[in-house]
Amino acid sequence: MATKILTLGNILSRPINFLLKQNNVNSNLKTNFSTTTVACVNFFNKLPAEKLWKSVTSVSNAGAKKGRGKGAGRIRIRDLNRGQVIGVGKVNILWPGLSAPVIRGRELLRQQRLPEDPERLEKLIKIRDSMIKFRRLKLSPIERGWSGSKLPGRSIGPPDKIGEDEFTGFDTKVLQLRALLIMKGSLGRTRNYQAMVVTGNGQGLAGFGFGKAKEAPAALRKAKNRAGQKLMHFEIYNGHTINHDFYTAFGKTKIFVQKKNEGYGLVCHRAIKEICQAIGIKDLRAKVEGSNNLQHLVKAFFIGLLQQKTHQQLAEEKKLHLVEYKSENAYFPKVIASPSEVRTKEQIPKDETLDFTQYVMNDKVILKKKKFPRFYESMPHYKIFLRKYEKYRNHEKIRLNLKVEYGEVKSFLTDKYPEKNEQEA
Amino acid sequence: MSYLFRKLAQTNPKNRIHDAQIFVISCRKLSIVPSLYDGEQDPAPKFFSSNVQVMLKRLTRPDYNKVFRKRTNQGLTILKTPSYKFLTNEELEVELANAKKKAEKLLQMPPVVKIQKHIDDVLSKDPALIGYDTAKYLFTDITFGVANEHRFIIERDPDGILRSCDHDVRKRLNQTYFPMNGRKLREPLMFTDQEKLYSLLDREKYEFVLDRACVQYEPDEPSYQKITSITYQHIDTLSKYELLRSTRHFGPLVFYLTWHQSIDNLILELLQNSAVRDAVLLTALRQDLHGDVVNGESLPSLVHQVLATPIQLTKPECLTEEDIQLDSKCLKCIEKYIKTNSSMKSQQELALQGFRENYKQLIELSRGLQKAHGKA
Numbered sequence: 068m069a070t071k072i073l074t075l076g077n078i079l080s081r082p083i084n085f086l087l088k089q090n091n092v093n094s095n096l097k098t099n100f101s102t103t104t105v106a107c108v109n110f111f112n113k114l115p116a117e118k119l120w121k122s123v124t125s126v127s128n129a130g131a132k133k134g135r136g137k138g139a140g141r142i143r144i145r146d147l148n149r150g151q152v153i154g155v156g157k158v159n160i161l162w163p164g165l166s167a168p169v170i171r172g173r174e175l176l177r178q179q180r181l182p183e184d185p186e187r188l189e190k191l192i193k194i195r196d197s198m199i200k201f202r203r204l205k206l207s208p209i210e211r212g213w214s215g216s217k218l219p220g221r222s223i224g225p226p227d228k229i230g231e232d233e234f235t236g237f238d239t240k241v242l243q244l245r246a247l248l249i250m251k252g253s254l255g256r257t258r259n260y261q262a263m264v265v266t267g268n269g270q271g272l273a274g275f276g277f278g279k280a281k282e283a284p285a286a287l288r289k290a291k292n293r294a295g296q297k298l299m300h301f302e303i304y305n306g307h308t309i310n311h312d313f314y315t316a317f318g319k320t321k322i323f324v325q326k327k328n329e330g331y332g333l334v335c336h337r338a339i340k341e342i343c344q345a346i347g348i349k350d351l352r353a354k355v356e357g358s359n360n361l362q363h364l365v366k367a368f369f370i371g372l373l374q375q376k377t378h379q380q381l382a383e384e385k386k387l388h389l390v391e392y393k394s395e396n397a398y399f400p401k402v403i404a405s406p407s408e409v410r411t412k413e414q415i416p417k418d419e420t421l422d423f424t425q426y427v428m429n430d431k432v433i434l435k436k437k438k439f440p441r442f443y444e445s446m447p448h449y450k451i452f453l454r455k456y457e458k459y460r461n462h463e464k465i466r467l468n469l470k471v472e473y474g475e476v477k478s479f480l481t482d483k484y485p486e487k488n489e490q491e492a
Numbered sequence: 493m494s495y496l497f498r499k500l501a502q503t504n505p506k507n508r509i510h511d512a513q514i515f516v517i518s519c520r521k522l523s524i525v526p527s528l529y530d531g532e533q534d535p536a537p538k539f540f541s542s543n544v545q546v547m548l549k550r551l552t553r554p555d556y557n558k559v560f561r562k563r564t565n566q567g568l569t570i571l572k573t574p575s576y577k578f579l580t581n582e583e584l585e586v587e588l589a590n591a592k593k594k595a596e597k598l599l600q601m602p603p604v605v606k607i608q609k610h611i612d613d614v615l616s617k618d619p620a621l622i623g624y625d626t627a628k629y630l631f632t633d634i635t636f637g638v639a640n641e642h643r644f645i646i647e648r649d650p651d652g653i654l655r656s657c658d659h660d661v662r663k664r665l666n667q668t669y670f671p672m673n674g675r676k677l678r679e680p681l682m683f684t685d686q687e688k689l690y691s692l693l694d695r696e697k698y699e700f701v702l703d704r705a706c707v708q709y710e711p712d713e714p715s716y717q718k719i720t721s722i723t724y725q726h727i728d729t730l731s732k733y734e735l736l737r738s739t740r741h742f743g744p745l746v747f748y749l750t751w752h753q754s755i756d757n758l759i760l761e762l763l764q765n766s767a768v769r770d771a772v773l774l775t776a777l778r779q780d781l782h783g784d785v786v787n788g789e790s791l792p793s794l795v796h797q798v799l800a801t802p803i804q805l806t807k808p809e810c811l812t813e814e815d816i817q818l819d820s821k822c823l824k825c826i827e828k829y830i831k832t833n834s835s836m837k838s839q840q841e842l843a844l845q846g847f848r849e850n851y852k853q854l855i856e857l858s859r860g861l862q863k864a865h866g867k868a
Contacts, residue, residue, distance in 0.1 A: 311576070328571040387578040390587065394572040397594060399560035400579075400587040409581050423576040472678060 120144045143199045150194040159183050213337055218244045220337065223287055226266055226295030239266040239291045240341045242275070243361050244283060260286040263362060266294040267345025274298040275342070275365055301372050305329075307349040310378065312424055314431040315371025319358035322367050323433045327352055339368050346372075354433060378404035381427070386410045389423075524729075526721035527752055528714060530607040538781055539604040539747055546799065547773050547780075548743035552599060555805050558738035559595045565703075601743040602702075604751075608712040613656040621652035630657065632665050640666045663710070674707040683708065683719055693726045702741045724748045731761050750777050756836040759826075763843035766807055766850060768822040769798045775829050786832040794821060811858040819851065 111119070124144060126136035136142075154166030163169045163176040170176065204216040212220030218241045225237035243263040248256050260283045267273030274297040278289030304310050304326070312325045322339075327350040333340045335353035338361055343351060355364060382389045382404035389404040420426050443449050469476050529535050538544055579587065633644035645657045645665050657665070667677055682688045683705070692701055701723050709716035724745050727733060736742045749755050755774055762771040776795045779788035797818055808815070823844075830840045 326573065328573045330571055331573070382578075385578050387580060388584050390577050390579050390584065391574050392577070393574045395562040395566065395568060396560040397566075397598075399556060399591050399594075400577075400584065402584065412580050412582065415580070421578050423578060426578075471681075 116147070145195050145198045147195065149198070150191050157187070159187075212241065218283070218287070220341065223264065223291060226292050227288075229295075234266075234268075234295055236268040236270070237266050237272075237295070238269075238345070239264050239294065240345060241287065242338050242341060242365060244287065247279075262286040262290040263365065264290040264294050265342050265345045265365070266291060266298075267342075267347070269345065269347040271301050271303055271347055272298050273301065273342065273346040275369065299369070299373065301346050301348075302375070302377065303347055306347075308351055309348060309372070310375045311381070311427040313371050313375060314428050315367045315374065316357075317367035317370060318360065318363040320360055320363040320367050321356040322364070322371060323354045323356070323428070323431070324368075324371060325352040325354075325433075326350075336364060338364055342368055356434075376427075382406045385426070387421075524722050524725045526718040526725075528607050528717040528721060529604065529751070530714075530717075534606040535747070535751060536603070536605045541780075543795075544747075544777065544780055545601075545743075547777050547795065548601065548746055549599070550799060550803070551746050551770055551773055551777075552739075552742040553737050553770070553803055553805065554595060554599055555738045556591070556595060559598055560591075599738075599740045601740050602706050603711045604744050604747050605712045607714055607717060608659055608710075611656050611658050611662075615646060615654040615656065618652040618654070621648070623650065624652070625650055630661070630665065632669060634669050640670065659710075659713070672707070674704075676708065679715070680704065680708060683715065689719070689722070693723060696732060696735060698723055698727055698732070698735055699739055699741065702736075720744070721748065728754065728757055731757060733758060733761055746774070746777065750774070750781050753782070756834055756840070759829075759834070760836060760840050760843055763826070763840060763847055766847045767804070768819055768826060768847065769801070769804070771826050772798060772822045775825065775833075778833075784833070786828055791825070794825060798822070808854070810861060811854060816855055823848070 124136070124142045130136065152166070154162045159181040161167050161176065161179050161181055163178060167176055206216050210221065212218060214220070221241050223239050223241060225234040225239060228234065241262065241264050243261070245261055247259040247261050249259060251257055258281070260280055262278045262283070263275065264278075264287065265273060265275040274294045276290045276292070276294030276297055278286045278291070278293060280286040280289055302310060307329050308326050309324065310326070312323075315322050315324065324335075327334075329350060331350040331352070333343050333349070333351055335343070335351060336355050339353050339355075342365065343349075353368070376384070378389050383406045386406045386409060388402050388406070388409065391401045391403045392398045393401070415421070420430060425432075466476055469478065628650065629648040631644075631646050631648070638644075640662075643662070643666060645662050646654060647657050647661070648654050664677060667675055682692060682701070689701070702720060705716055705719045705723075709719075711717075727736065727745065728749060733742075733745070736745055746755075746758070749758055755778060759771050759774055762768075762774065772791070772794055775785055776788075776791040779785040779791050785791065801815075801818065811819075826844065830837055830844065834840055
C-alpha cells in the first residue's frame with residue numbers, strides 16, 4: 068500500500084517538472100518556436116484532486132460492511148498543498164514581488180538563484196506523512212484500562228447523583244463493553260451496545276449493573292447508574308481480606324476463592340480484581356475453572372461473597388470454638404468465635420468434616436498442579452553454574468559485615484599490605 | 493582574648509565545626525553512672541530463689557498479645573496465610589496450655605549474677621622456654637559436647653609461663669570454634685560507642701538493646717552489666733516501665749532497682765495505674781532482698797493471697813467482696829511502707845489518695861450492681 072502512495076506522489080509532482088523542462092527546451096530552441104498546445108491528456112490534469120483521491124481511497128459498499136478500508140492499512144486523503152508556498156520550489160529562486168519584496172531598503176531586488184535547501188523535500192514528506200499515520204488515542208498510564216485506550220478496565224467516575232444524594236467516594240470501573248448486532252426487517256443489521264460496570268466506595272459497599280443503548284456512552288451511563296442503585300454491603304475481615312475461603316459457581320463458571328494474609332495482593336482474574344478494589348478487599352487468590360464468560364464470572368463472584376458466613380455463624384453451626392493461628396504470632400491459639408454451647412468430643416460423629424478449609428469450601432478441593440523442575444535444571448551447564456558459584460554464596464553477607472565493621476570493604480590484611488590497594492587504585 | 497578566639501573561629505570553618513560538636517556532646521545526657529553487681533554480696537542465690545522468681549514473673553504481668561506479638565527478628569520475610577481450626581473445650585485447653593509453656597520459654601529471664609573474677613591461674617613456669625618465640629601460643633580443647641565455660645583453653649607466653657586464659661580470650665576462642673548465632677567477634681558499635689547507645693535509648697529501643705546485649709555478652713561480663721544498668725536507669729528516670737512489661741527483661745529490671753534501693757519511682761507508677769497488689773509484691777521483694785521493710789513479717793502471707801488471684805491486665809470493672817478485702821489489706825500495707833520506707837512520700841501519697849477515691853466509687857458501683865442483680 069505504501070509503495071502505491073509513493074508512486075502516486077511522484078506522478079502528482081511530475082507534471083510540474085514536465086512543464087519546467089518544456090520551458091527550458093523552448094527557451095533553448097529559439098528557432099523552432101510554435102504556439103500549438105501540447106495535448107497532455109491524462110486524468111491527472113483532467114480531474115480535480117478530490118475525485119482522484121476518491122478513486123484511490125473508496126471502498127465498495129459490500130467491502131465497507133465487511134470492514135474494509137479501516138484500521139491500520141487504510142489509505143487516507145493527503146493535502147499535497149500543505150507546506151507548499153507559492154514562489155518557493157525545488158529550485159530555490161528569489162522572485163521579487165512573489166516570494167520576496169521588490170525593494171529591500173533602498174535596493175531594487177532582482178530575480179536570482181539562491182543556494183538549494185537540502186531539507187526542503189524531507190520537511191515536505193514529513194508533513195505529508197503526519198497526515199496519514201494512524202494515531203491511537205493516547206492515555207496516561209493511570210487512566211489506561213486492561214488494554215490501552217479500550218474501555219474495559221477504565222474508570223468512568225461515580226454514578227450520577229439522585230436528587231440530593233451524592234455518591235461520594237465511589238468509583239466505577241467498566242468490566243465489559245460490547246456491540247450486540249440484531250437483524251431487523253426494515254433496518255437490516257443494527258448495533259446495540261451493552262455495558263457491564265462495577266461501582267464501589269472501597270469500604271465494603273459495591274454493586275454491579277448492566278446497560279444497553281444504541282451508543283456506547285449511553286450504555287455506560289445507564290450501567291453506571293443502575294450499579295449505583297444495586298449496592299450491596301460486604302464484611303471485610305481485618306480491613307484487608309474475605310472472611311473465609313469459598314467455592315462458588317454460576318452456569319459453567321466455577322471459582323475457588325482463598326483468603327490470604329496481609330500484603331499478598333489480588334491474584335485473580337482481572338474482572339475479579341476490579342470488583343475487589345471496588346469493595347475494598349486487598350488480599351485474595353481466586354482460581355477460575357470452566358467457562359470464562361465474564362458476566363457469569365462476575366455474578367458467581369458476587370454470589371460467593373454474599374454467601375460467606377461470619378465466624379460466629381460458623382462456630383454456632385459447628386458448636387465448636389473457632390481458633391486462629393498466625394505464624395507471625397508464633398501460632399498462638401486466638402479464639403475468634405465461641406458458640407453458646409460447645410459439643411464434647413463424644414458428641415461429634417466420626418464422619419463429620421472438622422477441617423476448617425474443607426468445611427467452608429463445601430468439600431470441594433482445589434486442583435493443585437504438580438510443579439515440574441525448571442527446564443534448565445536438568446542441563447549440564449546448570450550444574451557447572453552451581454559448582455562455580457558455591458564459593459561466592461556468602462560473599463554478600465561478608466561484604467555487608469565488613470562495611471559494618473570497617474565502614475568499607477576491607478579486612479584485617481588491608482592495613483598490613485597497603486601496597487596492594489595502591490596498585491589497584 | 494575571647495574576642496580574638498571568636499574571630500579565629502569565624503575565619504576558620506574547621507574550628508567552627510569543632511565548637512559545634514563540643515556543644516552537642518555537652519548537651520547529651522551522659523550523667524548515668526552504671527552500677528554493677530560487684531559488691532560483697534552475690535545476687536544469684538537471691539535471684540534464683542523460688543519465691544523471688546515467682547514474684548518477678550508475676551510483676552512482669554505477661555499479656556499474651558504482647559508476648560506473641562509480631563516481631564521483626566523472626567526470620568519471616570513474608571507473612572503467611574493464617575490457619576483455622578474447630579476445637580472442643582478440651583482441645584482448646586490443651587492448646588492454651590501449650591501456648592503457656594511457649595510463653596514461659598519466651599519470658600525466661602536473663603540471669604542476674606555477680607561480676608566475673610579474673611582468671612589468674614599459672615599452670616607452670618618453664619624458664620627454659622623464655623624467648624622461644626615472639627608470639628603467644630593458645631591451645632583449645634575442641635572436643636564435642638564440652639560446655640563453653642568448662643572448655644580447656646590455655647596460653648603459653650613468650651616468657652615460658654603456661655597459664656589459663658582470661659575471660660575475653662576464652663570468649664573469642666569459643667566464638668571462633670563454636671560460633672553462637674548473632675554474637676559478633678567484635679563488640680557491636682552500638683555498645684562501644686556511647687553516643688550510639690544513648691541515641692538508641694533516647695528512641696526508647698530498650699528491648700532491642702537488652703536483647704542484643706543478651707546475645708553478645710555473658711551475664712557475668714562487666715560490659716553486659718554496664719549496658720543493662722544504663723538501660724535500666726534510663727527506663728527508671730523516664731518511667732517507661734510499660735515498654736518492658738510482658739518481656740523477659742522486666743524481672744531483671746525490677747531486681748536491679750530493688751537491689752540498688754531505687755524502687756520508689758516504680759511504686760509510684762504502680763500506684764498511679766492502681767496496681768496496689770503489684771506494689772505489695774514489690775515491697776515484699778525488697779523485704780526479701782534487704783529485710784528493711786517495717787512489719788515485713790506480715791508480708792509473706794499477704795503475698796501468698798495476692799499470688800492466688802489471677803493477673804489483672806487492665807483495671808477491674810467489677811469487684812467481689814474478697815477483692816475488696818484483699819485490696820484494703822494491700823492499701824494498709826502500702827500506707828505503712830510509704831510512711832516509713834519511702835523517699836518520695838508526698839508524690840506517692842498523692843497517687844494513693846487518687847487511687848483510694850477511684851476505688852471508693854468502684855466499690856459503690858459494684859455493690860450497687862450486685863444489689864440490682866439481687867445477689868446481696
